[in-house]
Amino acid sequence: MTFAEATAIAGTSSQSSYNRFGDYSQTSLDPDGLTFWHTGQYCSSASGQETRIYSFQLPAGTPTDVSNFNATAVSTSQIDLTWTLNSNSNPVMVAWNTTNSFGTPANGTAYTAGNTIAGGGTVLYYGTANNFSHTGLTPATTYYYKIWSNTGSYTWTTGVTDNATTFSSGNTSYPFTLDFESSADYTTSFSPWTTYDGDAQATYQSSDATFTGEGTAFAYLCMNPSLSGWTAAQGDAAHGGSRCGMAVCPADASQSNDWFISPAMSLGTGSSFSLWVLSPKPSTWGNDSYQIMISTTDNQPASFTALSSLVEAPATWTQHTYSLSAYDNQTIYLAIRHVSTDMFMFWMDDLQFNSTISSSNAATIVSNPSSSSVCTGGSVTFTVSATGDAPITYQWQKNSTNIPGATNSSYTIAAVAAGDVGAYRCIVTNAAGADTSTVANLTLSTAPSITTNPVSATQCAGTNVTFTAAASGTATLTYQWKKDGSVIAGATNASYTISSITAGNAGSYTCVVTNSCGSATTTAAVLTVTPATAITTHPVSLNAYDSDDVTLTVVAVGSGLSYQWRKDGINLSDGGNISGSTTATLQITNVSPSDYGTYTCVVTGSCGSATSNGAVLTILTGVEDLEALRPDIYPNPSNGDFTIDLGQTPASGNYYVYDLDGKLLLWRMYKDATQIVIDLSGRAQGTYLIRIDVNDKTFFDRLILKN
Structure with a gap:
């Protein structure tokens, strides 16, 4: 590597006596090709010498293109x-x-x-x-x-x-014709012929016909008079068949400049060109004009010169023929140029080149091989077809290098491997010349390979779960989900979602990914469905005497269950005569009237919570309380007012009314009363619980309200 001479670092003074480099030094290039190392004696003082080592890199130059x-x-x-x-x-x-x-x-x-x-x-x-x-x-x-x-x-x-x-080879097969019958209705593409819209203007429209592209800017269009409605309106039809070529004047009344250009034509002798032309509905718009143009270089409009003067297309189909003998044994392009000003339509049909070609025909490719993507181990065949004088020889190449023994019109690779990937073509040869096909690329398709497996899930019943898989491989990949080995109908995407899962959805889920080269199956994702927390057995109401022991029990299903007993809606805790307040069984020992109330249990699990029905604990104070001393309630049932008869001796105390869930609805104090009237008008009909404290006695009963 050579560098131009330049100053790396400019010095500021000369060195003298000590504090200078000494008698030896060496500079060398590191193997990385970028770093220089310098070693040298250094006199740090009048009596001391030492060796110093340092490195440096020159600034990198700017990378340059060719x-x-x-x-x-x-x-x-x-x-x-x-x-x-x-x-x-x-x-x-x-x-x-x-x-x-x-x-x-x-x-x-x-x-x-x-x-x-x-x-x-x-x-x-x-x-x-x-x-x-x-x-x-x-x-x-x-x-x-x-x-x-x-x-x-x-x-x-x-x-x-x-x-x-590349140079144009030119057509050598005659007669060479175009009748538009193989063109699609209203297309503007006529390969191998080309068009050029030189005026680039929107075109006239007509009430006599309706066709795709009407009124737009185009050079030439494949007209179907019958399909467009023109035949019915005017009686004009294509010269032969049902289609013809059509140019239309610009709607802004400027001169048309529409070109219809042939492919390269390699002429022999006695050459000519003919076409049939027509001006439809000339009585309204007049006769349209065209001009025949010739190029001997390429198909660009600037390269053409006029072969004919301006020619009018008659009111009936008429064949016009032009001699091309001046261009015999040359390769030409011919153009039909529509040049009318503020007319309307120019129709043409049954175009034909004629020429006599010598009997010597060079080998020419007429059908090229097609590119292909093949699975590893699969087979592929490339095929070419050619015309020309026999015998024609074939030589296949890979990446522009001859393949030994590949000398037929087809070349087959029986079991494709990675090393076969490349660009294939065929050279055809005879005594008159040679031609080379276009390149056909061979690529390797790969079978699916799982890149992301679905993940197992444990979820509560009623929730949604989604399994997802991903795979690499040559498109197109298809997906099929399975449960416990059985196909799930309609589950054909990379993700599979189950909404509001139930116990029946629990199982093992896999996804099979498939393409033309094979398939791959994911690992299994196991779905475990945890049931929602629910109470299956509710606690039941009890009657108990003073000093009895009672037990209330709840049974629930779910995962990770915990329990909390409540009395009249307030959480209980263990202590006194209460135990098991956070278990499935609540125990109350030595009950007394203060334990009267509605007991519920809230069960909480990993999948929600549930509250039991209320169980009413009624405390009975003795037989005499139930019979002789019990207050009399009437009417019961009642439609609103209940009278409670406390006896002949006035009494004092409190009364409480609860619903069946243990919710306190009404509390009153009374004094020196022999009767109490309770009004439940306006409340929902049903059964209510009442607690009556009479002096030092407590009584419980039910009130039945009927509206």
């Missing part, structure tokens, strides 16, 4: 590329495309011939040469090229582009 990059067509099937390497003679990579669209090579990535660049471009060449010939191309086709320099470790420069168009 210069003088040129693409030059040299034949119908070859373009030569030339360039000058950059000043560092870095290796280069050349890629091509059929459009001027190229991706950016990934730094750190080595590319070889046949590789594709993400974003556009196929690699042709990598190395340090300054030229490359791109062969096997299609005649009269523009190819685009881009070249990058590798400045080290596959770091790529910005790149330089160029393009070239």
